[in-house]
Amino acid sequence: MLTWARSFERTGLPVPEVLAHLPFGAAQAAAWWKANLSHSEAGPALLHRLDNSTLIGLSRSLGTQIVRRVVQFGFTLLALFFLFRDGRAVTAQARIASKRLFGPRGERVARQMAASVHGTVDGLVLVGLGEGFVLGIVYFATGVPHPVLLGALTGIAAMIPFGAPLVFGVAALILAAAGALVPAAIVVAAGLAVTFVADHFVRPALIGGTTRLPFLWVLLGILGGVESFGLLGLFLGPAVMAALVLLWREFVEAPGDAETGPIT
Template structure:
């Protein structure tokens, strides 16, 4: 057998690889401040691309007008809630700091409504007031350092708000650019993936887009619906700072913790303050809002991609813990692409014998 004798210039290969590595590292270093904003914009554009096409059809096929409309929608959905959150934080921050600095201003309620509870109401009322008379002020004094630490933690988190606003602004800018040149960018990514792994690479890119839409529909839309409905209930029941609590509920819903972590304390506060009627109304409304995701999320996820529910939820929670908010999309995409590629690879082989005894007999023959 004849072997072709190829002469390899080892120093040339080494310096070539070194040059490519240095250029790659330098490029990543240059674009590092924009990576998070661009990744966020990519997820948003992929998830909302079908909506862009429909808007473009309604606007006489003008892509420029459709891009303007979608950009305004992004500003309405992202920039406006952040502005409301910042405004609420500024308005409510001063009373919190004042309260933390002077524990005497923390006054526990009298809970007069305990008298209305049959049989045990008077006993609870007397016990509560015995606690207040005997050590209420001492209890407040012990709680004051923890309140101060909470206020300090909030202040530290607020220091990172400028960076988050910058990424949000970059997201809107990059989204407008991707909306205008989406076909060219998508074809370039598919071409690169095809160069890496032929048909499987192209299929992986398409599957990634389906997974992003599935997460956007099943997780984000469900979180928006639950947060809005929960916020409406809080506002109608007269809960203070309903706007701020709605934003908190949206964050909890996206993190798969649910809105009840906000609604249940609000219900307790209503009963605590003696407003039992609205407390009961909010309790019933919370039962509806808290269980809505069990019905809405599976339907929306199936509309985006036919993927196992446990895979999507594992990707959402794991991605959130690993990468932060952007991990809500990165985690499910990674798991979905891996799942489909492994499924295709396994399906290329014939299925094993259904009868395990026949399979064992064949194994004995191979010995």
């Protein structure tokens, strides 16, 4: 370690080979490394920036975050253990509480919220992974660099509505920058076709079919949930929206009338 530090102080750090294998931005990353870390003045300049107070602050912040995450994970496991162990009792008490709070409709609201979570998981996670798998095949067929990595990124981005075009758009730009205009156009066309079918047919059938919500309301629930609760809001938002719409339908439904249709 001491030898490495002395070498870094004298000559700087050479550009690592891994930068040359990045799927995009390899030239820019290598140029930045050469300008900032590959000369003899890089070591003293970097060590001057990282003084003792900065290092102490960074170590304290990192240690605090690690301890916080470990404690949260431990409490989560502990809570899950008791929930699984006493699940039947908790369910029975929740049914009694919902009946006292909301009347006979309480259990229906709870079932609707549970169904919305299941449908959202199927519609977002499974459909997103399917989009990533299909577009990964397209990347491989059209010669996109690192198709497996970009396919995985597409699947993750596709879990969020309108997220997949960002990734396959980057893939098309990589091909276009290399002069492969026809494969780039194929990637864009295939990406638009896959996302159109997924967002307009598959997801509404999976999410709206279980929650009896139009996809517009599901989309509003997802975006509002992400804005309010972060990543967890992807699943909480549609559940809250499904409960609110169910309560609204039962509120405006006159006694003796048939159940109203979906709100459009």
